């Protein structure tokens with residue numbers, strides 16, 4: 282029989298956190314040890330609306346949570362600011378983080394990578410857990426060997442805190458592995474409205490759309506003389522991310538370093 286993996290979910294009342302609690306509850310060898318919430322300290326999650334029967338303690342302080350519940354894995358689905366603190370505190374307590382939270386800076390990612398290495402424990406930070414989105418990034422990296430002009434349009438619901446999305450940054454980073462820095466558009470182009478050409482990543486432009494009704498969508502548009510290639514992925518619900526969360530929890534148990542992005546894991 283497989284060993285039980287004890288898990289803490291941070292952000293259980295959020296759009297993604299709710300799905301993660303459900304995933305843990307429904308997976309045979311996963312066990313919910315506790316949750317990290319912004320409020321409800323000292324209560325049981327079952328006392329919170331929408332979680333009847335989920336009798337695990339709620340904590341607001343990550344150190345206290347990890348000391349008392351001694352989990353194997355933290356799943357973090359919170360905010361850029363808190364997610365970073367939770368991840369760092371988890372590593373300090375030898376808890377393996379699986380982080381979906383986006384919006385960390387490059388410096389924070391480097392610091393967490395160093396800490397994971399120093400502690401010799403696994404950590405997965407995945408800007409996108411949906412298998413289709415990972416394929417979109419991989420296909421984009423492949424296409425960029427042949428197409429050097431590319432613009433990324435990411436579209437999300439209007440409650441999203443970070444822009445551009447973690448997925449679009451990761452996509453641009455993967456494309457940049459195959460493409461020398463190149464300023465796109467006319468050399469004399471001028472924005473008459475600031476931001477019209479989007480964010481600049483090594484000359485690639487990233488455009489962020491925020492609208493109610495959307496969930497998570499991205500188009501990577503490559504252009505060349507007389508042709509274009511569009512690679513698009515759509516998540517229509519948050520359940521689309523959960524198979525990636527499950528694989529990440531299982532995989533992180535066998536890692537001794539930080540992995541950023543699931544592209545190497547799904548190989």
Ligand SMILES: NC(=O)C1=CN([C@@H]2O[C@H](COP(=O)(O)OP(=O)(O)OC[C@H]3O[C@@H](n4cnc5c(N)ncnc54)[C@H](O)[C@@H]3O)[C@@H](O)[C@H]2O)C=CC1
Nearest residue numbers: 292294295296297317318319358359381382383408409410
């Ligand atoms: N990697 C992936 O595949 C995906 C990542 N995300 C990312 O996951 C994060 C959460 O997204 P959503 O669920 O849509 O946001 P949300 O706003 O619905 O949920 C965030 C939750 O974090 C909680 N929170 C805030 N401060 C906290 C604290 N100090 N301790 C514990 N919980 C705290 C809030 O109460 C809220 O319930 C975002 O960074 C988003 O970009 C979202 C979808 C997919």
Ligand SMILES: O=C(O)C1=N[C@H](C(=O)O)C[C@H](O)C1
Nearest residue numbers: 383408409441446447448497
């Ligand atoms: O906030 C979201 O919703 C999402 N965030 C992630 C990102 O920033 O890329 C992943 C997915 O796009 C949904």
